[in-house]
Amino acid sequence: MFKFDESISISFPGVKMGFLIMHGVSPVSSYENWEEAEVITGLKQKYGQLGRKELKTLYPIQAYVAYYKRFGYSYPVLAQLESVLQGKKPLHTESGLLQAMFLWELDSMLLTAGHDLAQLWLPLQLKAATDAESYESISGKEVTAVSGDLMLCDGSGAISSILRGPDYKSRITASTKDVLFSIYAPPGIDANYIQNNLQKLEKSILEFSPSSKTEMLRVFSQD
Template identity: 70%
Template sequence: MFQFDKNIENSNSGVKMGFLIMSRVSSANPYKEEETAEFISVLRNKFGRLDRKELKKLNPIGTYAAYYKKFGYSYPVLAQLESVVQGKKSLDAESALLQVMFISELDSMLLTAGHDLAELQLPLLLKSATGAESYQSISGKEVKTVNGDLMLCDSIGTISSILRGPDYRSRITASTSDVLFSTYAPPGIDESYIKAHLEKLESRIKALSPSATTKLLQVFITSNIPTG
């Protein structure tokens, strides 16, 4: 189902990838307004008194911020957190699946992407980008990867990268019934923290979509996975 490219061990030792695969999911029942308001209140209590400098000292925010800084970028999930806490951004989304993923991402601050499993051709491979690869981003625009960034590919092509985000081809839509969530974790983020994040995401999906079943919930680490 998943492998690390042989060069990942040398260039990004300690990288982890978390995956959650669920079937019979539904996007028909998003959170009610009072439920999202309650979650925003939790975020404000947890992060609202901290400025950006203080937030970057927290794990895992600091780990991602350091990764993005290497390439001259800032961590987008941190900006989203600040916007939600300050009341500049809502937790509304195109579907319940995307809403739940976004809420879980802000809760853990772990970078997570969602894909329609039916649009993927397994196995998946995590590899280092050369900067020559291109794919259609979730916005519909053609983007090029950044040299040295981590990207996730299926048998067809790139489905996401840390710096450029997920692709359009395998995006979650209203008709998605089998879903794959992937969590990128640069070195320094604990395996148990990633697993707890995926378990919370799983629980939230089952609460909104009782018929959903879990096919895989696992964290892969470079040191104990066969390389491709």
Template identity: 50%
Template sequence: MKNMIIFEKDIEKVYPGINMGILIVRGISERADCKKEDEATFLKELKKKYEGFTRKELKEQSPVDAYAAYYKKFGQSYHLLAQLDSMLKGKKICDSKSPLLQSMFFNELESMLLTAGHDLNKLKPPLRLNLAAGNEAYQSISGRDVTAAAGDIILSDSARVFSSILKGPDYNTRITSDTSDVLFIIYAPPGIGTPKVRTALKNLEKRIRAFAPDCKTEILQVLDAQTC
């Protein structure tokens, strides 16, 4: 599976030290009776973790600082920081009824590492990590037509671009109740070490196994330009 994702040559030049976490899990059943993670317990633990931090202080913490620096290049703010801030103020965390999507979102907030989930069976490997030219258009997960920002990190398969850091994942490969084989990607811009990414992948795997104990992990790996 070494060539599951190919890093194009300009990636490392523009973003030295960038890496990417990959988790592929097969055989997931999204039955209606799947037990979701307890939201109240998760919220309590998350509030405990970030208790006493101001938003400015959170922005200066790793790994948020690395994302803040990346998004600032494009005149934007790291959206997960705003979601975390809202959640800590008591707003509802996750409206999804899917334990798979809930697990991804909880794990994302816990680690603050940008994560995208895709239905593996709707992708056509090999996958390529590249720099956007600024004309790559696709349908976002909300169904809205978007165009990648020039210089942003994008991910494509042999048919199309299906994800980018700034615009998020696409609609065609989104996780649904029919998804049984899933690909999770953690985008880690420069400044985020491999250990943080690996820990987040393992925690996500653990969350999935809690409601789908018979699933099989095919890949759990952190990749960089040298290994790809």
């Protein structure tokens, strides 16, 4: 289902990828308001008294800050967290899958992407981009991968990268019933932490779609 390209062992020893695959998710389900409020309350209790400088030093945020800094970027999930802590509402979507993903991404601060499994050509492979790869981003615009960036590919090519985000073709839509979530974890992030947060995401989805079935919940490590 997944493997690391040999370029990863050279460029990113210690990198990890977490995956959650679920089938039969109700496509019309939505995330309950009380669950969203519960997550946001937890975020404010955990991070509310901290400024940006302090947040950047926290685990696992510091690993992503370091990764993005090497390319001259800032970690976008940190900006989203700061926005929520300032009282702004998190990104709202009618899709329970996307809402659960966004909220647990903020709760864990692990960079997470979601894909419609039916649109993927398995197996998947994590590579180091060469800047020769391009794909249609989730916004519908053609993007070119950044040289050296971590890039996830299926049999047809790139489906996401850390700096450019997920692709358009395999995006989660209102009709998505089978889903794959992926967590990019740069060196320095513990596999158990990834595993535990994938389990939280799984539990969250089962709450609004109890008939869903989990095919895989696993963390792969490049040691």
